[in-house]
Structure formats: C-alpha cells, structure tokens
Amino acid sequence: MTTSPTAIPPDQPDQPGEPDRPDARDREPVVAMTGITVTFPGVKALDGVDLRLFPGEVHALMGENGAGKSTLIKALTGVYAVDAGTIVVDGTARTFAGPAQAQAAGISTVYQEVNLCDNLSVAENVMLGHEVRRAGLVDFRGTRRAAREHLRALNLDIDPASTLSSHSLAVQQLVAICRAMVVDARVLILDEPTSSLDVDEVERLFAVVRDLRGRGVAILFVSHFLEQVYAISDRMTVLRNGTLVGEYRTADLPRVELVQKMIGRSLEVLEQLEEAPKRVAAERGVQPYVQALGLGRKGSIEPFDLDVYPGEVVGLAGLLGSGRTELARLLYGADRSDVGELRVEGQPTRLRTPRAALARRIVYSSESRKTEGIIGDLTVRENIVLGLQAERGWLRRIPQRKADEVVAQYVEQLGIRPADPDAIAGNLSGGNQQKVLLARWLATQPRLLLLDEPTRGIDVGAKAEIQRLVAELAEQGMAVVFISAELEEVLRLSHRIAVMRDRRKIGELVNGDDVTTDDVVDLIASGGQDA
Amino acid sequence: MATDQLTPTRSSGTAAPAPRTRWRIDARYQPVLGTVVVLAVMLAVGGSRYENFLTGRVMANVLINNSFLVVLAVGMTFVILTGGIDLSVGAVVALSGCISAWMFTHGWSAGITIPVCVLVGTLVGLVVGVMVHVFEIQPFIATLAAMFLARGLCYLVAPESIPITDPTIVKLSQTRWGTDDGLVITPSGVIALAVVAIAFVVLHYTRFGRTVYAIGGSEQSARLMGLPVARTKVLVYVISGTCAGLGGLLFAIFSRSGYSLTGVGMELDAIAAVVIGGTLLTGGSGFVLGSVLGVAVLGLIQTIITFQGTLSSWWTKIVIGALLLVFVVLQRLLVLRRR
Known part of the structure; x- marks a missing residue:
C-alpha cells in the first residue's frame, strides 16, 4: 500500500x-x-x-x-x-x-493450508498455549482481551469471540499470522x-x-x-x-531473468534430437472437440476460454503450479467447475466425474505416474486393460482373446519394453511405464487426450518416442492437450500454445517457426499484458 | 435434579467464549441443546403419564443408580474430544471391582484397597495412552486389546463372584444423606458429582483442557502450534482409565461384590451417553455437562420403562439405539451445514 x-x-x-x-x-x-x-x-x-x-x-x-x-x-x-x-x-x-x-x-511459520483449529474461537486460536490465566485457570475474558489487542496491533478488526470456522480462508490466514506474532x-x-x-x-x-x-x-x-x-x-x-x-x-x-533462472536452460539436449514432426495446421472451420467458455473453479483456476480442435495439439506452457494441471482436471471432470460452460462437440456438458468424461471419450494421463496412474503391482496387461474395463463397466468381462489382442497391439505400436505383457508394471522404467499408461488410455479410443507431464523423469530416447507418438495421434485426428514444464517440447509439438501464469490463462500463441521459447518466457514474465 | 442440570449447561455457555451479541445460538451448543430438549420431553411425558414420576426420589435415584456411568462418561468425554475412543472402560470397571473384592477377602484394609483399584484403571489408561501415542496404534484397536486384557485378568483374580463385606464399603453403600421425602444422595453420588465438577474445570479452564479441544479440532494444527500434543494424548487415556477404575469402585460399592462379568457393554453405554450428550465423535466439540445430560437421558429411559411396568427391559436398548441413531444423524447434518 x-x-x-x-x-x-x-x-x-x-x-x-x-x-x-x-x-x-x-x-x-x-x-x-x-x-x-x-x-x-x-x-x-x-x-x-x-x-x-x-x-x-x-x-x-x-x-x-x-x-x-x-x-x-x-x-x-x-x-x-x-x-x-x-x-x-x-x-x-x-x-x-x-x-x-x-x-x-x-521463528514462526504460517502454512499454506491454515493450521488452526476451526472448532475453537478466534481468540483461542490466537492465544492457544499462551492463554491469560488467573490462579492457574484460563481467564477467558482476559484471553479475549489479549487476543483483541494482538489483532488490533495488526489492524485486524475480527471479533475474537467468533468461531474460526465462521471466517473466510483469508481471515483465517490473518489470524494465523496474528498467532505467529503472539510468540514475539x-x-x-x-x-x-x-x-x-x-x-x-x-x-x-x-x-x-x-x-x-x-x-x-x-x-x-x-x-x-x-x-x-x-x-x-x-x-x-x-x-x-x-x-x-x-x-x-x-x-x-x-x-x-527470474523466470529463466527458475526454469534453467539446461534442456537444449533435446534440440539435437530428430527434427520436430511436421506441424499440420489444424483444420479450422470444423467444430472444436471441446470448448471451454469462461470455465473456472474458485481457488483452483480463474475462468478461461479454450478450444481444442480434432487433430490439434494444444500445449499448455507455464511454470509449475501455474494452473496447467488444474485446467486439465476441469476438462476431465476430476474437479468440478463452478463457473462457465464446457462444450463437447458443441453440446453443453457438465462433467461431474472422470467417468462422465470417459463416456465422452476424454481421457487424462496424470502427471504423477506412480500414484495416480500405473498400478505397480499389476502386470502390463492388467494395467492396459484397466481403462477399457472401466469404460465397459466392471460387470462385463473383457474376453481374454480381445484383451490379448489389444495388449499385443499397443505393446508393439508403442514399443513397450520388455515386450512381455506379464511383466510387473512397477519394474518397468519410467518411460515404459508412461507408454503403458498411454496404452491404457489409447485402448479406450479417446477423442481428446489430456497428457500431463508425460515426459517428466524419463530418458531422452523415450521422450522422443512419446513426442513422436503424440504427433502421430494428432495427425490421425485426435485432439491432444499437452502439458510440459519443458518449453522446447511444448513448442516442438504444439499447434497452439496456451500460456498459463498464476492460475490464469494469460495468453495464446499460434505456433510457427518464428515462435521461440523466449516469446513464451516473455509472455509469462509480462503476465500477458503487453503480448 | 433435571432442572438443576439445565442451569449448569447454560453457565457453560458463558464460560466458553461465546458470542452474546448474535441472535442465534452458537453452533457449538446446538447438539447439547438437542439433549436438553430430549430430556425435557422425557420428563414431560413421564410426569404426565405417571404419578410420582417428577419427584425428588425418582430423580435422585437416577443419579444414584448411574453414578458409575456418570464417572465413566466423564472420562470418555476427554477421549472422544480428542477424536479417540476408549473401549476398555467396561472391562476396567470389572477388573477394578474384582481386585478390590480379592484384596478385601485377603485382609487388605480399605485405605489401601480403594486407591489401588483406582490406580489399576490409571495404569491401564497409561498403557493405552502410550500405545496410541508412541506406537501410533488406532485407539479402537489399542483399547480393544486393553479390554480383552482387563477382562481376562478379571477371571484370573476372581473366577467367581466375590462378596465384599468390608465395613467401609458396606457403610459407603448404606449411607444416605437427605430429606425424608426421598431427595437423598449417596457417597457414590457425591463422588460422581465431584468428578463432574473437577472435569468441568479441567476441560474448560486449563490449558490442558483447551489443548484437548485443539487436538480434536486438528491434531496436525495443534502440533504445529507447538502445543504439548503427546502429553495431552497420553493423559486423556490416563484420565479415562482412572475414571474407569473409580467407576469400578463405585460399582463395587453399588453391588457389594466383585465379579468378572460386571460391566459387559458398559463402555458402549458410556459412549452412547457421551454422544447423546452432544459430543461429536470426530472430536473437538462437546461438553462434560452434556455427557452428564446424556447419562440422565439413559437413566430416565430406564426409569420410564420401569414405571410403565409391562414393557420388557430390552426396550431400554431399543430406545437408546433409536435415540443414538437420531443424534448421530443430527450431528452429521450440523457438521455438513457448517461447511
């Protein structure tokens, strides 16, 4: 101020x-x-x-x-x-x-998720452990008065007698700071x-x-x-x-400079990899497969507009924590939007659950491969048919022969190594686990594929293969949203790039040969105001 | 007695920092208010249907016959407020009673026996507390183990019912103070009321008590606030165990015997009383006096069924079960609405 x-x-x-x-x-x-x-x-x-x-x-x-x-x-x-x-x-x-x-x-700490007791009053939360006591017993009146003074010292006008849970998260945050200051x-x-x-x-x-x-x-x-x-x-x-x-x-x-220092520029290795797959301009004029109109969720991501056309790769660029995953989760129904509209093939749709998204042929491959994707104790085959099974409903068993066919097809097509459907998925390398995960979703024949950090933590060779695969899928008409922390990768693959910052979509770039990572970094740094 | 209980509930309202300016009742008191309403309805129904129901004698008997349950419910309140549960108290009541009977038959004096049987409960509580806190065992399992252990030890001490003939106990069980019209109180009743008073002060007016509430609100937060979470968590089980030991003594005075099958399911009565008394099973919200009201509700159900005369005593259980369901659902709705 x-x-x-x-x-x-x-x-x-x-x-x-x-x-x-x-x-x-x-x-x-x-x-x-x-x-x-x-x-x-x-x-x-x-x-x-x-x-x-x-x-x-x-x-x-x-x-x-x-x-x-x-x-x-x-x-x-x-x-x-x-x-x-x-x-x-x-x-x-x-x-x-x-x-x-x-x-x-x-040294006091105020944590991201407010660490106070919302069953107690504001005064108690501020003073807990430091209550005013008279003859060994807690003097509530005195405690409230002391709390009020501490709150006033920070120019906070909060009724100390009110229950903490009756206040917004912001006020609770301020109460937490006030508490931190009680201990000097x-x-x-x-x-x-x-x-x-x-x-x-x-x-x-x-x-x-x-x-x-x-x-x-x-x-x-x-x-x-x-x-x-x-x-x-x-x-x-x-x-x-x-x-x-x-x-x-x-x-x-x-x-x-700050953004560059945070991201680091040590990722040029990939630049020497095979020439980027040819970007086919997305067919305009056709209907976008999904269309987000002012879609948002409070505390998660500000309302954004986004169209994804069939045969198009839309890259999401931005620092980690800029809202890329949150955006994908809204498109997948893992989080529910509270404002805006989502259209799938022109039809207004509310995706309340991932199952609903799955029914509209939208799949999401999570960034945390280990915890939200691969089930390490199951075999490659079991992991791959999971998606297919989920789509069919649990009561309708997939015939063994069909399962084998599907698994064999994707193991070969994606080059999963070892090419053994009975291998335990947890023992595969990161890159191969990622391919298994991809196979699981591809087996459900999606129309929109949301890929969240599909190349994180895998070696350069596997990375290139997955990039090639994404490009191929788009060529075959699939709509892809590609999320990666590596700008080079996003630039190489995407037809369009949505730039995210501070949980907001701050701009969109149509990718071309003249677009460089610096343009994206500039956009992130400037916050989209002068881009 | 029932009207006596209404006043302290209100005074607990002014004790805790409650907003007085707001026109609606603070959400924390809503469950207890439910209990008060149920109690009032029961008194009204009983009073209108049966003569001699709303008399000092009947009300005094409710307290006297349930004094051990009051003590158990008070101890249980501490544990449930932290979000835990104590299943061992019924078995500890039996163990404490059996040990006292055994000691009396082996010539120990009351001056030694009485503290010992209370301390047995303390010891069990300490073991449970250490299991829950140090080894991070679920309170349900830790106290379940303690329950089996205590119950088993009962058979070791007293395979059959042992009568207690110790003059102190006999005197305690026969003493009655009060007026001729039946408004009397026994030493057990006095002990129970004293426990309630002490617990009230400890829970509402000491830092330990406030820490109990803080842990129930969020254990993680309490720890990050630098509160003595470890000590407090062990202590609530020690308190509950001690109350169970004392409850065993009161039950021994009541029945003048020690028997290994005493108090089967009594822990569940105590939990029911606490829940009906408005304490949330998730912890962090509730009052000692609410639990006393809960015991009163249970006692009155029994009394009404006795007055009715033709109903089987199993109806007590049916009514308690129904009431418990209603209260738990109501609590859940309150919590949901608060979000």
Missing part, C-alpha cells in the same frame, strides 16, 4: 542512521543458513543451499515445485534433519528438533499464504506483512505468484532442483 511494487528502494528509508550504505542490513542477518544439504532415501532434496534473512526485510524464496523451497523451510524449522550445513540464528548455531523449538527461538516472532515464514486468496484479500495480507516489516520482523515469503513477489519482497533467493541459483535484490532482477 505504501510502497509501490516497482519502487522498492534498495534500502528501507526507515533506517535513518545508514541511508547511503546499500548493504547496511547485510551485516546482521537474523537467520543465516549455509551449505544446507538434506537427503531423502535416494534423493538429494537440497544440496549446499544458503539462505539469509535480515530484520525488516521481506525475502522471497523462489523456485518451481520440487526445487526445494518447502524442504528448506522445513530444514529451518526443524521438521527435517539437516545432513550438512549450519543454521545460525542471532549469531549462534542452532538445530531445532521441531516447530515448537523453532517457535521458542522466534522475529522471523515469520509465510508458505504460499496467498494461494487461495483473491486480490483484495491478498492486499489485506500484504498490508499486514508491510506493517510487520516496518517493525523489524524478517519475513520469508514463498509464492508462485510473480506479481506478488515483486510487489512485496525486497530480496529473493532462487532455487532450482535443490541447488542454489543465487540471492538477488528484487529491484535488480528483471522478471524475465
């Missing part, structure tokens, strides 16, 4: 003693994490990451999903043990055994606090955050929303794949 997003000075003017030293506050970080390494079985979740938090500063922690932001926060608050590296709080090396200890040291937090961690808030609610939250910053609290702000990060933060640390990319002053780092 007081500071405009673009005009954050390199140094806060509220430190009159050292106005001209750009790095004045760098001398005394309240939290300094150095060389933090956290390993989970088989994975290095964090590798030598540094993070410094300064009093009176909002520090944004940036990175895609899986970059290690949450792990870093949990390492700081003692949820995860640190394998290497030091955490220095107020000049002393500390290791916390859990959130309670971190809290006692002045000097470090406040906000983990995706805005993900389910609307614009006004975010502004209200930011007013509180700026107020706390003015009082010398160090704030660590995690968000996917670039706009918000630039509006509120003074400094940022960028992570990618569990490693530190760098620490920057927000004012010094243009958005395009």
Whole structure:
C-alpha cells in the first residue's frame, strides 16, 4: 500500500542512521543458513543451499515445485534433519528438533493450508498455549482481551469471540499470522499464504506483512505468484532442483531473468534430437472437440476460454503450479467447475466425474505416474486393460482373446519394453511405464487426450518416442492437450500454445517457426499484458 | 435434579467464549441443546403419564443408580474430544471391582484397597495412552486389546463372584444423606458429582483442557502450534482409565461384590451417553455437562420403562439405539451445514 511494487528502494528509508550504505542490513542477518544439504532415501532434496534473512526485510524464496523451497523451510524449522550445513540464528548455531523449538527461538511459520483449529474461537486460536490465566485457570475474558489487542496491533478488526470456522480462508490466514506474532516472532515464514486468496484479500495480507516489516520482523515469503513477489519482497533467493541459483535484490532482477533462472536452460539436449514432426495446421472451420467458455473453479483456476480442435495439439506452457494441471482436471471432470460452460462437440456438458468424461471419450494421463496412474503391482496387461474395463463397466468381462489382442497391439505400436505383457508394471522404467499408461488410455479410443507431464523423469530416447507418438495421434485426428514444464517440447509439438501464469490463462500463441521459447518466457514474465 | 442440570449447561455457555451479541445460538451448543430438549420431553411425558414420576426420589435415584456411568462418561468425554475412543472402560470397571473384592477377602484394609483399584484403571489408561501415542496404534484397536486384557485378568483374580463385606464399603453403600421425602444422595453420588465438577474445570479452564479441544479440532494444527500434543494424548487415556477404575469402585460399592462379568457393554453405554450428550465423535466439540445430560437421558429411559411396568427391559436398548441413531444423524447434518 505504501510502497509501490516497482519502487522498492534498495534500502528501507526507515533506517535513518545508514541511508547511503546499500548493504547496511547485510551485516546482521537474523537467520543465516549455509551449505544446507538434506537427503531423502535416494534423493538429494537440497544440496549446499544458503539462505539469509535480515530484520525488516521481506525475502522471497523462489523456485518451481520440487526445487526445494518447502524442504528448506522445513530444514529451518526443524521438521527435517539437516545432513550438512549450519543454521545460525542471532549469531549462534542452532538445530531445532521441531516447530515448537523453532517457535521458542522466534521463528514462526504460517502454512499454506491454515493450521488452526476451526472448532475453537478466534481468540483461542490466537492465544492457544499462551492463554491469560488467573490462579492457574484460563481467564477467558482476559484471553479475549489479549487476543483483541494482538489483532488490533495488526489492524485486524475480527471479533475474537467468533468461531474460526465462521471466517473466510483469508481471515483465517490473518489470524494465523496474528498467532505467529503472539510468540514475539522475529522471523515469520509465510508458505504460499496467498494461494487461495483473491486480490483484495491478498492486499489485506500484504498490508499486514508491510506493517510487520516496518517493525523489524524478517519475513520469508514463498509464492508462485510473480506479481506478488515483486510487489512485496525486497530480496529473493532462487532455487532450482535443490541447488542454489543465487540471492538477488528484487529491484535488480528483471522478471524475465527470474523466470529463466527458475526454469534453467539446461534442456537444449533435446534440440539435437530428430527434427520436430511436421506441424499440420489444424483444420479450422470444423467444430472444436471441446470448448471451454469462461470455465473456472474458485481457488483452483480463474475462468478461461479454450478450444481444442480434432487433430490439434494444444500445449499448455507455464511454470509449475501455474494452473496447467488444474485446467486439465476441469476438462476431465476430476474437479468440478463452478463457473462457465464446457462444450463437447458443441453440446453443453457438465462433467461431474472422470467417468462422465470417459463416456465422452476424454481421457487424462496424470502427471504423477506412480500414484495416480500405473498400478505397480499389476502386470502390463492388467494395467492396459484397466481403462477399457472401466469404460465397459466392471460387470462385463473383457474376453481374454480381445484383451490379448489389444495388449499385443499397443505393446508393439508403442514399443513397450520388455515386450512381455506379464511383466510387473512397477519394474518397468519410467518411460515404459508412461507408454503403458498411454496404452491404457489409447485402448479406450479417446477423442481428446489430456497428457500431463508425460515426459517428466524419463530418458531422452523415450521422450522422443512419446513426442513422436503424440504427433502421430494428432495427425490421425485426435485432439491432444499437452502439458510440459519443458518449453522446447511444448513448442516442438504444439499447434497452439496456451500460456498459463498464476492460475490464469494469460495468453495464446499460434505456433510457427518464428515462435521461440523466449516469446513464451516473455509472455509469462509480462503476465500477458503487453503480448 | 433435571432442572438443576439445565442451569449448569447454560453457565457453560458463558464460560466458553461465546458470542452474546448474535441472535442465534452458537453452533457449538446446538447438539447439547438437542439433549436438553430430549430430556425435557422425557420428563414431560413421564410426569404426565405417571404419578410420582417428577419427584425428588425418582430423580435422585437416577443419579444414584448411574453414578458409575456418570464417572465413566466423564472420562470418555476427554477421549472422544480428542477424536479417540476408549473401549476398555467396561472391562476396567470389572477388573477394578474384582481386585478390590480379592484384596478385601485377603485382609487388605480399605485405605489401601480403594486407591489401588483406582490406580489399576490409571495404569491401564497409561498403557493405552502410550500405545496410541508412541506406537501410533488406532485407539479402537489399542483399547480393544486393553479390554480383552482387563477382562481376562478379571477371571484370573476372581473366577467367581466375590462378596465384599468390608465395613467401609458396606457403610459407603448404606449411607444416605437427605430429606425424608426421598431427595437423598449417596457417597457414590457425591463422588460422581465431584468428578463432574473437577472435569468441568479441567476441560474448560486449563490449558490442558483447551489443548484437548485443539487436538480434536486438528491434531496436525495443534502440533504445529507447538502445543504439548503427546502429553495431552497420553493423559486423556490416563484420565479415562482412572475414571474407569473409580467407576469400578463405585460399582463395587453399588453391588457389594466383585465379579468378572460386571460391566459387559458398559463402555458402549458410556459412549452412547457421551454422544447423546452432544459430543461429536470426530472430536473437538462437546461438553462434560452434556455427557452428564446424556447419562440422565439413559437413566430416565430406564426409569420410564420401569414405571410403565409391562414393557420388557430390552426396550431400554431399543430406545437408546433409536435415540443414538437420531443424534448421530443430527450431528452429521450440523457438521455438513457448517461447511
């Protein structure tokens, strides 16, 4: 409110003693994490990451999903043990055994999903564990009064006696921050606090955050929303794949550069792969297979329009968490839309369940192959016929011979290796599991195929095969929505690209030879305003 | 007595932070209000159909005959408020009674026997609490195991019914204070009321009590808020176990014997009383005084059926079953509407 997003000075003017030293506050970080390494079985979740938090500063922690932001926060608050590296709080090396200890040291966390008790009153939620007591017994009147004071200190006008569940998520979020401040937090961690808030609610939250910053609290702000990060933060640390990319002053780092740092450009390997399959311009004039008109779901994705024509690959580009999966889930009926209309072959349709989508020949291959796709304990054959069986209804058994035929056809067509229908699916490589998953859906002969990250975590060769397959399917007239974090891949395959950001569809590009990844990155960074 | 119970419920309304400015009743009190309505209807029906129903004697008897159930229901309230369940209390009542009878026949004095049989319950509760918390075993299974264990131990201690002739117990069972017109109270009744009073204060006016509610609301949140979740979760089972031990003592005083088949299904009566008293089985919402009302409802059903005279006592179960169903469905509707 007081500071405009673009005009954050390199140094806060509220430190009159050292106005001209750009790095004045760098001398005394309240939290300094150095060389933090956290390993989970088989994975290095964090590798030598540094993070410094300064009093009176909002520090944004940036990175895609899986970059290690949450792990870093949990390492700081003692949820995860640190394998290497030091955490220095107020000049002393500390290791916390859990959130309670971190809290006692002045480090409070407000989580994405509000962690309060909605069966209790606002006052109790703010004061729980710190109630005002008289003669050992809780003094409710005094507790309410204290809660009211704490709420007032943050300029929040919330009735402390009201039940928490009677308030919106945004207000609950503010109550959670208020609770964090009751323990005199000097470090406040906000983990995706805005993900389910609307614009006004975010502004209200930011007013509180700026107020706390003015009082010398160090704030660590995690968000996917670039706009918000630039509006509120003074400094940022960028992570990618569990490693530190760098620490920057927000004012010094243009958005395009930030996006590039978050995505990384190490994916050129694929560029050398076989020449991209020829893009056939989609037949216009025909009816789109699906048409979304202002389709949206509160807290999940803002209303969007999207047409997908038969024989066309529509790529969804955007950072992880930008709403790509949410969009696909609406088209598949895995989530129900609350506004807008979906038309399938021109017919207004409400998809209440995936089964309804399946009946309209729309299938969705999930991004989490292991948990929402492949059933690892079953054989390749069983995994492939699952979709077909679901479509037929569970009571109508698929004749063995037909099942064998279908399985043999797809094992051969997709080049699933080993070419043994009785192999246990869980033992296959990621790429082959993905092909099994594809086979399952292709066996149901879909008209629209929603592919969510079909190439994630599989080797380059398998990736190329799947890309080729997608292109072929489209050529045969299937409508495909292709979601991938790799822009190069989206560009190579798609006829059109819908660009997503902050759970909004911000633009659409018709793909051509002159369209480059930079165009997409620019669009993401600019938020679609000048594209 | 019934009108006495209505007042404390209201006072619990002012005790917890309730909005007074709003015209509608706070959602948290709606289930208890249901219980009050049921109770009022039962009193009205009983009073209009039978003479001598709305008398001090009848009401006093409801309390006296159910004093052990009151104590059990209070302990059960703590557990259910955290979202748990305690199936062991009926068997612990029997175990506590059997041990007291055995100790009396072997010459132990009441001064030692009484604390021991209460502490037996505490110990069982502690074991259950540790199983639930440290080993993260479902409360249902942990307390089921404790139930079988306690019941089995009963046979070890007392294969047959052992009469209790200890003078202290006999005196406790025969003492009656009160007026000649029947408004009397026994030591057991006094103990039960004392337990209710203590539990009320602990649950509503201590940090421990508020933590119980917080855990019932969301255990994950309570943990992240830095509340002592571990200690509290173990303690609620210790409290329930202790109440069961005390309930065993009260039942021993009531029946003046220790018998291994005592209290079969009594844990279910206690759970029924708590649920009818307006406590949500999912935890986080409910009141000790509600559970007392629940016991009163169960006791009154029995009394009405006794007054009726021609109905089999099994009708008690049928009515309780029907009532329980209605209450659970109502609770569910309330929860759904709140969303």
